[in-house]
Amino acid sequence: xxGFWSKGSLAxxxxxxxxxxxxxxxxxxxxxxxxxxxxxxxxxxxxxxARATPELVETFRQQMGLNxxxxxxxxxxxKHALQGDLGTDVISGxxxxxxxxxxxxxxxxLAVSAIGLAVLLGIPIGCYAAVRPGSLLDQVLAVFSxxxxxxxxxxxxxxxxxxxxxxxxxxxxxGAGEPGHVLDQLHHLILPTIALAVGWIGxxxxxxxxxxLEVLSEPYIRTARAYGQPERRVVMKYALKLAxxxxxxxxxxxxxxxxxxxxxxxxxxNRPGLGSLVFDxxxxxxxxxVQGCILIIVAIFVLANLLxxxxxxxxxxxxxxALGRTRSGGGV
Amino acid sequence: xxxxxxxEIRSLSIDFATGRGAVHALRDVNLSVGRRRIVGxxxxxxxxxxxxALALLGLLPENTSKVTGNIELEGxxxxxxxxxxxxxLRGRRIAMIFQDPMTALNPVFTIGTQLVDAQRxxxxxxxxxxxxxxxxxxxxxxxxxxxxxxxxxxxxxxxxGMRQRVMIAMALLCEPDVLIADEPTTAxxxxxEAQIVDLIKDIQxxxxxxxxxxxxxxxxxxxxxxEVAVMYAGKVVESGPTRGLFAHPSHPYTQALLACEIDxxxxxxxxxxxxxxxxxxxxxxxSGCIFADRCPARFEKCSQEPALREVAPGHDAACWxx
Amino acid sequence: xxxxxxxxxxPSGRIGLIATLLVVIGGLAAxxxxxxxxxxxxxxxxxxxxSATHWLGTDQLGRDLFSRGLYGTRVAVGxxxxxxxxxxxxxxxxxxxxAYAPAPIERIILAVFDIISAYPTxxxxxxxxxxxxxxxxxxxxxVTIVFVPRFGRIARAQTLTIKEQPFLEAERALGxxxxxxxxxxxxxxxxxxIVVLASMNIPVVITLEAGLSFxxxxxxxxxxxxxxxxFDGFTYIGQSVWPVLVxxxxxxxxxxxxxxFGEALRDAIDPxxxxxx
Numbered sequence: 001x002x003g004f005w006s007k008g009s010l011a012x013x014x015x016x017x018x019x020x021x022x023x024x025x026x027x028x029x030x031x032x033x034x035x036x037x038x039x040x041x042x043x044x045x046x047x048x049x050a051r052a053t054p055e056l057v058e059t060f061r062q063q064m065g066l067n068x069x070x071x072x073x074x075x076x077x078x079k080h081a082l083q084g085d086l087g088t089d090v091i092s093g094x095x096x097x098x099x100x101x102x103x104x105x106x107x108x109x110l111a112v113s114a115i116g117l118a119v120l121l122g123i124p125i126g127c128y129a130a131v132r133p134g135s136l137l138d139q140v141l142a143v144f145s146x147x148x149x150x151x152x153x154x155x156x157x158x159x160x161x162x163x164x165x166x167x168x169x170x171x172x173x174x175g176a177g178e179p180g181h182v183l184d185q186l187h188h189l190i191l192p193t194i195a196l197a198v199g200w201i202g203x204x205x206x207x208x209x210x211x212x213l214e215v216l217s218e219p220y221i222r223t224a225r226a227y228g229q230p231e232r233r234v235v236m237k238y239a240l241k242l243a244x245x246x247x248x249x250x251x252x253x254x255x256x257x258x259x260x261x262x263x264x265x266x267x268x269x270n271r272p273g274l275g276s277l278v279f280d281x282x283x284x285x286x287x288x289x290v291q292g293c294i295l296i297i298v299a300i301f302v303l304a305n306l307l308x309x310x311x312x313x314x315x316x317x318x319x320x321x322a323l324g325r326t327r328s329g330g331g332v
Numbered sequence: 333x334x335x336x337x338x339x340e341i342r343s344l345s346i347d348f349a350t351g352r353g354a355v356h357a358l359r360d361v362n363l364s365v366g367r368r369r370i371v372g373x374x375x376x377x378x379x380x381x382x383x384x385a386l387a388l389l390g391l392l393p394e395n396t397s398k399v400t401g402n403i404e405l406e407g408x409x410x411x412x413x414x415x416x417x418x419x420x421l422r423g424r425r426i427a428m429i430f431q432d433p434m435t436a437l438n439p440v441f442t443i444g445t446q447l448v449d450a451q452r453x454x455x456x457x458x459x460x461x462x463x464x465x466x467x468x469x470x471x472x473x474x475x476x477x478x479x480x481x482x483x484x485x486x487x488x489x490x491x492x493g494m495r496q497r498v499m500i501a502m503a504l505l506c507e508p509d510v511l512i513a514d515e516p517t518t519a520x521x522x523x524x525e526a527q528i529v530d531l532i533k534d535i536q537x538x539x540x541x542x543x544x545x546x547x548x549x550x551x552x553x554x555x556x557x558x559e560v561a562v563m564y565a566g567k568v569v570e571s572g573p574t575r576g577l578f579a580h581p582s583h584p585y586t587q588a589l590l591a592c593e594i595d596x597x598x599x600x601x602x603x604x605x606x607x608x609x610x611x612x613x614x615x616x617x618x619s620g621c622i623f624a625d626r627c628p629a630r631f632e633k634c635s636q637e638p639a640l641r642e643v644a645p646g647h648d649a650a651c652w653x654x
Numbered sequence: 655x656x657x658x659x660x661x662x663x664x665p666s667g668r669i670g671l672i673a674t675l676l677v678v679i680g681g682l683a684a685x686x687x688x689x690x691x692x693x694x695x696x697x698x699x700x701x702x703x704x705s706a707t708h709w710l711g712t713d714q715l716g717r718d719l720f721s722r723g724l725y726g727t728r729v730a731v732g733x734x735x736x737x738x739x740x741x742x743x744x745x746x747x748x749x750x751x752x753a754y755a756p757a758p759i760e761r762i763i764l765a766v767f768d769i770i771s772a773y774p775t776x777x778x779x780x781x782x783x784x785x786x787x788x789x790x791x792x793x794x795x796x797v798t799i800v801f802v803p804r805f806g807r808i809a810r811a812q813t814l815t816i817k818e819q820p821f822l823e824a825e826r827a828l829g830x831x832x833x834x835x836x837x838x839x840x841x842x843x844x845x846x847x848i849v850v851l852a853s854m855n856i857p858v859v860i861t862l863e864a865g866l867s868f869x870x871x872x873x874x875x876x877x878x879x880x881x882x883x884x885f886d887g888f889t890y891i892g893q894s895v896w897p898v899l900v901x902x903x904x905x906x907x908x909x910x911x912x913x914x915f916g917e918a919l920r921d922a923i924d925p926x927x928x929x930x931x
Contacts, residue, residue, distance in 0.1 A: 027769035150910035155902040219435040228423030228453035260776025317486040
């Protein structure tokens with residue numbers, strides 16, 4: 001992989017991708033701010049309720065920055081955000097940065113373990129189904145993957161909670177476990193992870209199956225076979241790397257879906273995290289907290305997509321060069 | 333021409349299942365390849381020559397519905413071997429150069445990795461390092477300079493001609509007894525084609541195995557091969573020593589092929605089109621001589637199928653006129 | 655008819671079609687099929703399992719789950735159809751406009767699409783709820799915003815490819831106006847892929863709306879929606895699992911049905927679209 005970083009063109013590509021990412025971040029906050037302008041009703045008044053005095057509403061408006069014009073609000077927000085200040089929770093007076101930082105590790109742990117589980121199970125199942133089309137596992141996969149993808153994650157989460165925690169008592173019902181107690185935290189992590197990953201296991205398995213079947217009929221696979229390479233190596237090395245590329249490509253979208261799913265799972269299992277934080281803030285229209293959380297979530301999403309693009313380039317040298325040459329890498 | 337044959341194909345017939353019914357891709361084909369000989373297989377696309385090549389490797393497509401006859405390598409019938417035994421032969425005793433070097437190499441692995449893995453069957457005891465240095469030496473042998481850079485490169489970073497050289501190097505690295513070259517120059521442009529032909533001639537001198545050279549070009553065959561088999565619609569219609577066959581082509585199809593080839597005005601791709609008519613339907617094969625529909629010398633007897641008959645020592649043709 | 659026959663031919667298409675029909679008929683005929691009024695409270699029979707009077711049991715207020723579920727179908731499918739139809743129209747207008755507009759306007763439209771797509775779907779919906787507030791009408795508006803770029807992008811891409819076709823050049827040379835060309839040539843040509851996208855979109859909207867309602871920021875009680883039924887059931891899950899099973903089951907039947915139907919429709923209309931993940 002020595003050509004990877006040494007290629008100036010790829011660095012250029014990375015820089016332009018980063019610039020786009022920053023634009024999207026600024027744009028997403030601007031969108032949020034501008035919507036508060038279009039929509040009838042004052043967020044401060046909605047937050048405080050109809051009985052609040054005009055003076056109190058005015059103080060809140062100032063604290064929330066609502067009295068500034070749109071571009072200034074966005075500018076001030078980002079100026080502070082760059083200094084690590086995401087604003088202040090107008091209700092509790094706590095720093096939004098602190099709240100987000102406290103919640104973030106839980107959500108990242110949940111998302112990473114869910115993706116990990118989905119990939120670790122989805123890829124082997126997909127491989128097996130592709131190598132033995134029509135086998136029992138293949139047929140089971142065909143039926144279950146569609147049903148699992150179609151079942152919303154919150155339904156899965158509630159049912160898991162019901163059967164394994166309420167009925168069987170195998171897993172704790174609530175929370176993320178005692179801080180510092182690794183085993184307890186793991187115990188609390190298992191059901192939420194499964195709930196979040198289940199749909200993706202089926203989705204990835206189906207994707208790997210179909211792309212592997214396609215790759216296995218390519219001429220270069222025939223070449224590998226013609227040179228007496230054992231079928232294991234042909235599938236696991238020569239075909240799988242190519243078959244994984246579409247999987248990697250959808251992981252970018254997948255991380256976004258996962259961040260959404262995390263809201264449900266965190267609410268259902270009462271886990272502290274970014275999802276439950278943003279959810280609580282939205283219920284009471286705690287606008288600064290919503291804004292700070294949204295920025296971080298969109299940033300994670302954008303960053304994840306960036307990583308996916310690089311992983312994509314790392315897996316496929318053709319993409320690597322095409323990306324280095326031209327700026328538009330969008331069309332996959 | 334059976335004298336100390338390395339490969340002996342006896343009455344080989346192969347069918348493919350399709351939506352329209354069984355396609356009879358090969359019908360009763362006989363061919364023998366002597367040690368250190370180069371045998372050319374010539375015919376237009378659809379004549380079954382590539383099917384024959386794939387059958388030798390045991391890599392027939394999945395819709396193959398019937399295989400009868402024998403393919404013997406030193407007296408051992410390849411068609412009776414188990415998959416693992418076949419796998420053991422590939423890349424060790426038989427190696428193949430494919431038609432299109434653009435798609436025959438895996439796009440996401442370096443040339444080095446692919447050349448190393450291709451040798452593993454032949455040299456199971458050697459490590460990656462030794463295999464890489466063997467590969468580097470072979471790249472120089474096939475005319476690729478700066479082998480270290482090329483080994484680290486990916487297929488798309490090489491030109492078509494260079495990729496075909498890599499494929500040839502891959503085949504030679506396996507030191508096979510039988511080397512099958514399936515239209516190795518068809519996908520290349522004319523100047524590169526000439527270079528690759530020169531390379532093959534060059535290698536031929538020191539290569540100790542036999543070569544089966546598949547092509548639709550009689551010119552290339554006459555340049556490279558000791559013997560020729562002309563195929564038409566899944567059958568061998570004429571075979572014999574190159575010199576004799578070119579001097580006295582006996583089957584009307586061979587004669588027509590030669591006539592097209594000599595005419596300098598036709599483009600390479602058009603060569604065969606100038607024989608009027610098209611290939612017969614291989615699902616519902618007409619009875620009688622398979623070439624009768626397009627044959628200028630057709631007469632009543634052609635409604636029966638002619639067998640291969642000896643025209644000269646080692647030179648056979650399947651035509652009622654000989 | 656030919657398309658329906660092609661959908662019927664595959665087993666999964668058949669399951670999808672049947673499930674979709676069940677859901678749609680159940681929703682349409684809810685007043686006829688329901689055994690109780692959806693909001694009729696029967697405290698004596700709260701959280702009861704299925705019985706002869708309450709076929710699928712009752713919720714924490716003793717409301718009949720079967721009847722509420724049927725009425726929930728109306729909300730779910732109604733919102734999904736409304737959102738998809740509005741997003742489709744706005745998306746096509748913006749997409750075709752972007753394809754024909756001068757570069758700066760095209761760039762602005764695309765930038766807005768990009769920014770909207772930069773949000774994870776649910777997060778954007780939640781952010782919009784934070785601004786707009788919950789309720790049926792707002793849910794329709796905000797979910798529409800979420801899905802407009804999907805239609806806009808494909809409409810623009812299709813228009814761009816069709817714009818270059820020689821037959822349009824000829825039409826223009828014959829003096830046809832831009833509007834005429836768009837109405838009679840561009841639109842009919844982009845309909846196929848967009849109908850497929852729309853049908854694949856319906857289960858996504860259903861899931862999103864139910865999710866928002868589950869979180870309490872979507873359709874508000876007492877209007878029966880699967881999401882809020884699911885939330886009520888979740889709250890009382892220690893006492894009865896039936897509310898969750900009924901709401902979750904109907905929801906899954908609907909999403910599964912529309913998903914399979916959408917996939918079968920895609921394969922029937924244009925098998926080439928299949929490659930796209």
